[in-house]
Amino acid sequence: MKACRVAVVGAGLAGLYAARALHASGIDVIVLEARDRLGGRILTADETGMPAEDGFDLGPSWYWPQMQAAMETLIGELGLHSFAQNSEGNVIIERMSRETPQRYQPTMVEQQSMRLSGGMASAVRVLARDIPADRILRNATVTAMSLSGTGVQLTVERGKGSRDIIQAEQVVAALPPRLLEATVSFSPQQDPATAARWRDTATWMAPHAKFFAVYDEAFWRTAGLSGTAQSMVGPLVEIHDATTASGKAALFGFPGVGADQRAALGEEMLKQACLAQLAKLFGSAALKPRAVLLKDWAADPLTATAADRVGGAHPLPGNSQWVSGLWKDRLILAGSETSPSEPGYLAGAVVAAGRAVADILSKMDSR
Numbered sequence: 001m002k003a004c005r006v007a008v009v010g011a012g013l014a015g016l017y018a019a020r021a022l023h024a025s026g027i028d029v030i031v032l033e034a035r036d037r038l039g040g041r042i043l044t045a046d047e048t049g050m051p052a053e054d055g056f057d058l059g060p061s062w063y064w065p066q067m068q069a070a071m072e073t074l075i076g077e078l079g080l081h082s083f084a085q086n087s088e089g090n091v092i093i094e095r096m097s098r099e100t101p102q103r104y105q106p107t108m109v110e111q112q113s114m115r116l117s118g119g120m121a122s123a124v125r126v127l128a129r130d131i132p133a134d135r136i137l138r139n140a141t142v143t144a145m146s147l148s149g150t151g152v153q154l155t156v157e158r159g160k161g162s163r164d165i166i167q168a169e170q171v172v173a174a175l176p177p178r179l180l181e182a183t184v185s186f187s188p189q190q191d192p193a194t195a196a197r198w199r200d201t202a203t204w205m206a207p208h209a210k211f212f213a214v215y216d217e218a219f220w221r222t223a224g225l226s227g228t229a230q231s232m233v234g235p236l237v238e239i240h241d242a243t244t245a246s247g248k249a250a251l252f253g254f255p256g257v258g259a260d261q262r263a264a265l266g267e268e269m270l271k272q273a274c275l276a277q278l279a280k281l282f283g284s285a286a287l288k289p290r291a292v293l294l295k296d297w298a299a300d301p302l303t304a305t306a307a308d309r310v311g312g313a314h315p316l317p318g319n320s321q322w323v324s325g326l327w328k329d330r331l332i333l334a335g336s337e338t339s340p341s342e343p344g345y346l347a348g349a350v351v352a353a354g355r356a357v358a359d360i361l362s363k364m365d366s367r
Contacts, residue, residue, distance in 0.1 A: 004030040004135075006360060007154055007168035009142050009184075012040020014334045014349035014356075015174030016127040017074070021357040023131050027364070030166060031131065032156055034141040034302050038128055040175070041205055041303060042346075044119030047214045047248075047291035053125070054118050054246050056212050058295035059205065060346050061120060061242070062113040068347035070354070075116070078126045085113035086241040089226035092281050097233045101281050103225070117245035120346070140164070145171060145331070146187035152330050170363070172356050174334040174349075176203040177322065182305040191325045198322075199307070201337050202315050204344030205297050206308035209255050209262060211274045212242055212293040218249040219285045227251055229281050235273045239281070251278060251286070259298035259309040267294055315343040320355075329363070332356045 008019045011033035022029045037043075037051050041059040046052035062085060065072040075082055087106065094101040116122050128136065137156070144155035151169040158164055173180050177198035181190075189195070218241065220227050227241025236253030243249045253274065255262060262270055271292050278286035298304045315337040322333040334356035339348030 001165045001167055002030065003167040004028045005168065005364070006030075006170045006172060007032060007152070007166055008172045008174055009154075009180075010040060010174035010335070011035075011038045011128070011136060011138075012174060012335075012349065013042060013123065013127075013346055014336055014353040015040070015172070016124060016131070017350055017353040018172050018174060018334055018357050019135075020127050020130045021354070022360065023135070025357075025361060027360070029131070029135060030168070031136045032140040032142050032154070032166070033136065033138050036138050038136070038138070039121055039124040041297070042120045042124055043295065044121035045293065045295075047293070049293050049295075051121065052119070053121070054244060054248075055121075056214070056242055056244065056248070056250055056252070056293065057115070057120050058210055058212070058293065059120065059297075061115055063346050064111045065114055066111050068342055068345065070342075070350040071345075071347040074123070074350050078123060080122055080126065081117040081245070082114045083117060083245050085115055086221070086243065087226050087228065089221060089224050091226055092229040092239075094229065094231035094233050094281060101229070101231075106226075106228075115245070119244070137164075142184055144185045144187070147326060147330060169330075170360050171331050172334050172353075172360070173331060174353065174356075176206070176303075176335045176337050177201045177333060178203050178206075178305055178307060178337075179303070180333070180335075182307075186327070188326055190323075190327060194322070194324045194327075198333075202344075203304065203308050204315055204337060206304035207259055207298050207310070209259075209294060209296040209298065210252055211236060211255060211271065212250050212252045212291075213275060213278055213286065213289040214291045214293070215249040215251075215285070215289055218243050220251070220282045223283065225282060227282075229253075231256075231277070231281075234277070235270065236277055239278070251282070253278075259296070259304075262296060263299070267296075270294065317341060317343055332359055 181198035237256035239253035336349035
């Protein structure tokens with residue numbers, strides 16, 4: 001049996017932020033991550049789809065510094081470099097299949113979307129660097145938690161039938177509440193109202209997919225286009241320039257068809273339909289990508305549950321009472337969806353994790 005003062009479940013942005021802060025405060029922490037990689041819904045990949053240090057963000061790619069002070073502060077603290085989402089050039093609107101897509105010069109100035117050089121995973125790498133490597137366990141799936149006299153016992157599946165038991169004074173569950181409710185059994189059980197709240201909280205991005213087409217050059221820019229398009233025809237309903245800071249050219253879009261429809265259509269047919277649409281919008285050069293990528297988050301069991309295959313509502317800020325009853329003093333939820341501000345977004349993960357750390361430090365100071 002391993003022991004620690006705090007066990008952090010999930011090594012996405014929230015989990016790593018919390019673990020780094022706790023370690024910096026001198027608290028022994030273990031991070032448990034079910035995946036074989038860090039980052040959770042943050043996934044920066046190369047054109048083969050493998051995690052990379054300079055690639056395309058198959059998960060979240062933007063933050064908005066004017067609205068998200070917590071994220072802006074973190075980027076500065078980590079010494080990361082950001083760049084603006086390309087907005088130079090005309091926008092394309094596709095309203096009906098029988099009409100030619102129309103080009104428009106944008107007139108409204110929106111909040112500037114910012115991206116990270118190297119991709120969002122650069123933030124994950126820097127956060128993880130400040131946590132002792134032997135305190136981050138990958139391929140470590142928490143399947144059960146039970147209250148004991150001195151804290152919480154966590155049952156951790158390590159693959160190939162092996163299992164660990166970890167004893168912790170406190171647990172930070174840095175994953176979506178709905179995923180926590182669906183995948184971890186509790187003894188004693190959570191209060192019915194608490195479990196229902198977790199279950200009813202939508203997981204941001206879980207119903208969605210992202211399609212990327214990677215090219216030798218950003219040909220749309222030379223044609224006076226920003227790479228931004230909106231379509232009421234589909235299959236992609238929203239398209240943007242995904243070219244990296246290092247110059248790797250790409251377009252990406254969100255399919256507007258639901259998870260079950262995507263599964264029925266099949267990955268290859270969906271990819272071909274997306275390319276055909278890009279060609280209609282941006283010209284025949286779009287039919288000659290170096291590579292195409294499709295990340296369907298609804299098909300990722302470490303992000304989505306069956307309930308996430310429909311809908312896609314954004315989680316709404318609610319009361320801060322995410323844990324009640326006998327678990328109240330031992331378990332803290334810190335997934336982005338639990339944040340009082342920007343829930344679901346990267347900034348929400350930072351805020352929720354910061355609140356969890358403050359809560360733990362105040363509890364441990366009072367003992």
